[in-house]
Amino acid sequence: MKIHNSIESLQKELLPFLKDCKSIGFVPTMGALHKGHVSLVEQACKENECVVVSIFVNPTQFNNAKDLEKYPRTIEGDIALLKNVKGNIFVFLPNASDLYQDQIISKKYDFSGIENEMEGKHRQGHFDGVGTVLNIFFRTVKPNKAYFGEKDFQQLQIVKKLVEIENLPVKIIGCPIVREASGLAMSSRNKRLDIEALNEATLIYKTLSEVKVKFQKLSISELNLLVKNKFNNNDVLSLEYFEIADVSTLKTALDKKKNTKYRAFIASFIDGVRLIDNMALN
Numbered sequence: 001m002k003i004h005n006s007i008e009s010l011q012k013e014l015l016p017f018l019k020d021c022k023s024i025g026f027v028p029t030m031g032a033l034h035k036g037h038v039s040l041v042e043q044a045c046k047e048n049e050c051v052v053v054s055i056f057v058n059p060t061q062f063n064n065a066k067d068l069e070k071y072p073r074t075i076e077g078d079i080a081l082l083k084n085v086k087g088n089i090f091v092f093l094p095n096a097s098d099l100y101q102d103q104i105i106s107k108k109y110d111f112s113g114i115e116n117e118m119e120g121k122h123r124q125g126h127f128d129g130v131g132t133v134l135n136i137f138f139r140t141v142k143p144n145k146a147y148f149g150e151k152d153f154q155q156l157q158i159v160k161k162l163v164e165i166e167n168l169p170v171k172i173i174g175c176p177i178v179r180e181a182s183g184l185a186m187s188s189r190n191k192r193l194d195i196e197a198l199n200e201a202t203l204i205y206k207t208l209s210e211v212k213v214k215f216q217k218l219s220i221s222e223l224n225l226l227v228k229n230k231f232n233n234n235d236v237l238s239l240e241y242f243e244i245a246d247v248s249t250l251k252t253a254l255d256k257k258k259n260t261k262y263r264a265f266i267a268s269f270i271d272g273v274r275l276i277d278n279m280a281l282n
């Protein structure tokens with residue numbers, strides 16, 4: 001495993017792979033790595049001759065300065081975790097000015113409306129920041145395949161749109177959500193929670209699971225009410241949103257239509273930490 005801090009040294013490393021048409025995999029992350037990230041890196045290592053794992057807390061995708069400041073940074077632990085993964089891994093640790101060159105600002109994107117749903121409603125400009133940094137990364141790393149978790153399902157759909165818009169020759173691969181034994185989706189933000197909060201936070205997974213079980217029998221408005229009540233009865237978690245959405249558009253579903261795939265999405269706060277999760281319903 002090699003570590004590169006500059007675009008120049010990473011590109012020098014990757015040049016022989018490009019020349020020989022060897023497959024480059026890419027896993028972008030913001031660090032504070034856990035088994036969810038590792039699952040992406042493992043899949044990428046199986047499917048490519050080398051894998052670039054970037055660790056970069058991207059300032060332009062945070063709409064809240066405190067959230068950016070408090071985002072966990074555990075670079076030594078991250079490197080130790082990646083050393084345990086079998087594969088030809090290059091860790092890329094760019095700095096913001098190198099990556100963005102002169103101005104650390106977002107490009108404005110039209111992702112066909114997906115950017116205005118759920119996370120987009122609650123995190124103004126978030127997906128412009130995600131699109132901007134990934135566009136730079138894709139043009140820098142030139143991967144054949146890039147790996148994203150379904151944990152951030154809306155982001156995964158945005159990235160698929162981004163590569164169409166920017167006409168980038170990269171295949172986007174979605175990977176399943178990795179969970180703790182309790183069902184809680186693994187997240188870097190879980191590192192900011194104590195044991196009690198981690199235990200309480202399992203309400204998110206339990207709720208999604210219940211919605212999935214009851215999806216065929218109950219209407220969407222009944223399910224919305226059920227979830228609202230569950231969170232109202234909990235003093236520790238506050239619900240930012242619960243939505244059942246059509247997977248193809250991510251628009252809020254008001255009723256169930258035939259031949260349509262649905263997913264349930266939750267964003268919730270606990271002890272000042274924002275957690276998101278989602279689950280396929282049919």
Ligand code: AMP
Pocket residue numbers: 028029030031036037039040147148149150151152175176177178179185186187188
């Ligand atoms: P992040 O570091 O949070 O930006 O995440 C980097 C990548 O890891 C994104 O594609 C996430 O969707 C993915 N990821 C984060 N948590 C999980 C998880 N629990 N299971 C699967 N993928 C995940």
